[in-house]
Amino acid sequence: MTSRNHSASILRVLVLIVGVLLAGLVAPQAAYGHGEGESEQSLVLVRQAIALMVNKPGDQMAIQDKLNDCLQAPKKEGVNLAMVRQAMAMMKPGDSMNTGTMMTSGDMMQVRQLLEKSIGARPFAGAEDPVQIGAVPPPLTGADTGTLVALDPMPGRHGLTAAAWVALVVAGLVVSAGMALSFRLRPKLAHPQMPEGAQP
Numbered sequence: 001m002t003s004r005n006h007s008a009s010i011l012r013v014l015v016l017i018v019g020v021l022l023a024g025l026v027a028p029q030a031a032y033g034h035g036e037g038e039s040e041q042s043l044v045l046v047r048q049a050i051a052l053m054v055n056k057p058g059d060q061m062a063i064q065d066k067l068n069d070c071l072q073a074p075k076k077e078g079v080n081l082a083m084v085r086q087a088m089a090m091m092k093p094g095d096s097m098n099t100g101t102m103m104t105s106g107d108m109m110q111v112r113q114l115l116e117k118s119i120g121a122r123p124f125a126g127a128e129d130p131v132q133i134g135a136v137p138p139p140l141t142g143a144d145t146g147t148l149v150a151l152d153p154m155p156g157r158h159g160l161t162a163a164a165w166v167a168l169v170v171a172g173l174v175v176s177a178g179m180a181l182s183f184r185l186r187p188k189l190a191h192p193q194m195p196e197g198a199q200p
Contacts, residue, residue, distance in 0.1 A: 007183050014179050022172055038069060043078040045070035046119050053112045064091060067115075083118035087111045 039045055049066035052059060067088050071081060090111050160168075 010183055011180050014183075015176060018172060018176050018179075025168070040073050041075045041077075042070045042073045042081070042084075043075075043119055045073055046079055046084060046115055050112060050115050053108060053115075057108050060091060064088065067091075078119060080118040083114055087114040087118070090114070 039048070045066050049063050049070065052063045052066060056062065067084055070079065070084055071088075090107065
């Protein structure tokens, strides 16, 4: 009888662990606020602005914020700040290129090209290995990859479909059922243990 109670308590613990793991998969991830770990190098900030233009072209406030940070950064090596200011002027609504509040993709491409020129980026046409853009190589820390290349976005998956969620739930149920059955159907001991203090 104690064996069944012990099996039931182990089963409850396993179900609790699987439930917590599944809840961790479904729970939203924490978002990190703006300003944490902001770079002090203008070169890095311009590269981040270019990456935002490639991956989030509609987020003009974030792009302008990176460019403002670039102008205020203490380490300005490797960046032509006059070109950065010119790119910022092109992004402001109401100038000769912009009639509305959102830039067209052609305008955004001109701003991106200007920013790329400001850090010395240009197409590579040689046979040897390409060198990194700018005089200061980026650090290999945290989310920084150590490359100065900003590629056009690649199409990717946009979240899990209903079929994928069903497959995950079914897989979780199969694993849970397997663990429950492994405890329920385990073989009995060949030689039962004598309780302590009992006489043979």
